[in-house]
Amino acid sequence: MSKNITTPLTDEALADLKAGDEVLLTGVIYTARDAAHRRIIEAVGRGEAPPIDLKGQTIYYTGPTPPRPGHIIGSAGPTTAYRMDTFTPTMLELGTKAIVGKGGRSKEVRDAFVSHKAVYFGAIGGSGALLAGTIKKVDIVAYEDLGTEAIRRLEVEDFPVIVVNDIYGNDLLEQGKSEWKRTVAPR
Amino acid sequence: MNAHAIDEVCSFQEHSGALAAFWGDVGRNMGGNMRDIQVSEITETVARLSQEANYYLPEDVLDALKKARRDEEAPRAQKVLDMILLNSEIAAEKQIALCQDTGTTVLFLEIGQDVHLVGGDLTKALAEGVRLGYKEGFLRNSMVTQPFSARLNTGDNTPPIVHTDIVPGEALKITILPKGGGCENMSRLAILRPGDGKKGIIDFTLRTIEESGGNPCPPLIVGVGIGGTAEHVMHLAKKSLLRKVGEHNPDQEVADLEEELLELVNASGIGPQAWGGRSTALAVNIETHPTHITSLPVGVNLQCHSARQKTAVL
Incomplete structure (x- = not known):
């Protein structure tokens, strides 16, 4: 059974999530990936405010394909998260509640999810055509010159994700592997 | 230069002109079987393949994903595979990219030695095909310039990475492999000691997959090169990905190693997206090459489940 959750995520909703839970997200999420993260962190380093208020927000690591005429977005699946590991603790300090x-x-980032009471959701890599259908509105809100890597405000409806790292330190990757690993008789 | 020397030069030029004309005739006579292919035709083909590869998964990959779904025991993994299959239907129906990462455009060319490419520069024609295909197909431009500083988007997904083989015949075969960054970034090279043998190859390949976890988007096609030199073994690993899923290396000993590795990879428990399950890989493809007496090079190139490729023969 999936849990229906509306963004911005409340502390109560976050407390209720455990690694492995299937969630359908509805509401506003913001896209940001490698180049946007670098800029946010550099801006904050100079003492400036980030271009969007991150308090309570959900960040989606994606860089969509251009939309066909009549569409609002192209293919828009998740990108690999570890590249943002160095930036993530700062993003959480700025108030981000879900990614x-x-x-x-990394271990450091998983610990940061616990200490900041935030969660890391996994979406299915390589399902960008399917996920695009859950995106109802798109606006570029910062760093437009970055093209696909610009920060976009998305309004999503029943966007399917799974809890990978919860606020209690559980990790779905570790759990899944230990549950399904088996030994093979040597040849 | 004195007058005498200038005469000699002139005389040589006339002479060499005559020789060139002579050899030209010989060349024309001997080259009666050369087949002209316009490079503009190559541009059109690459543009078309760019789009088709990014919208439609190859039949063998779809069949392998369906088989993985039937055999999968983990309920969560079953759902992931269902969504991957549904995604392929939506991409094909709506003609939008299967994955937003429409990749580095890797092109493999088999050029028949009796082919004469005319009407322009091949390298430019290939890049033009990528530029047109990605623009007209609403595909993402993912290539950046100067990799360690500026990293400015080239704006048209060029340049492609091009591999050419000269082969007998008068055909030109073009295969496009749009290669996503998530899986390409997990490539690994090891130069093992000859004494490390088969066990060394198995350990290195499994370690590469374990450490990659969900990053390369399993279920994977695992490309392995063994032998040759450092650069050649990585090329073999990439090239092995061109093989249809389910086809084995014709050498029985290598085919046995493919089977053994596939069983071990799928016993890892990693599963689709590394969320646990049996289907971590759809296939392990190995290509080998003779190597130096001191060496045992092993290259691993992982392919995500969005295993896009398309071939055309001109």
Whole structure:
């Protein structure tokens, strides 16, 4: 059974999520990936405010394909999250409460999710055509010159994700592997 | 230069002109079987392949994903595979990219030695095909300039990475492999010691997949090169990905190693997206090459489940 959750995520909703839970997200999420992260962190380093208020927000690691005429967005699946590991603790300090990406996170980042009471969701990599259908509105809100890597405000409806790292320190990648690993008789 | 020397030069030029004319005739006579192919035709083909490869998964990959779904025991993995298959239907129906990462455009060319490419520069014609295909197909431009500083988007996904083989015949075969960054970034090279043998190859390949986890988007096609030199073994690993899923290396000993590795990879528990399950890989493809007495090079190039490729023969 999937849990229906509306963004911005409340502390109660986050407390209720456990690694492995299937979630359908509805509401506003913001896209940001490698280049946008670098700029946000550099801006903050100079003492400037980030271009969007990150408090309570959900960040989606994606760089969509251009939309066909009549569409609002092209293919828009998650990109690999570990590349953002160096930036993530700062993003959480700035108030980010949830991140959507694919693949695992470093130990440091997993610990940061616990200490900041934030979650890391996984979306299915390589399902960008399907996920695009859950995106109802798109606006570029910062760094337009970055093209696909610009920060976009998305309004999503029933966007399917799974809890990979919860606020209690559980990790779906570790759990899944230990549950399904088996030994093979040597040849 | 004195007058005498200038005469000699002139005389040589006349002479060499005559020789060139002579050899030209010989060349024309001997080259009666050369087939002209206009490079503009290559541009059109690459543009078309760019789009088709990014919208439609190859039949063998779809069949392998369906088989993985039937055999999968983990409920969560079953759902992931269902969504991957549904995604392929939506991409084909709506003609939008299967994955937003429409890749580095890797092109493999088999050029028949009796082919004469006319009407322009091949390298430019290939790049033009990528530029047109990505623009007209609403595909993402993912290539950046100067990799360690400026990293400015080239704006048209060029340049492609081009591999050419000269082969007998008068055909030109073009295969496009749009290669996503998530899986390409997990490529690994090891120069093992000859004594490390088969066990060394198995350990290195499994370690590469374990450490990659969900990053390369399993279920994977695992490309492995063994032998040759450092650069050649990586080329073999990439080239092995061109093989149809389910086809084995014709050398039985290599085919046995493919089977053994596939069983071990799928016993890892990693599963689709590394969320646990049986289907971590759809296939392990190995290509080998003779190597130096001191060496045992092993290259691993992983392919995500969005295993896009398309071939045309001109």
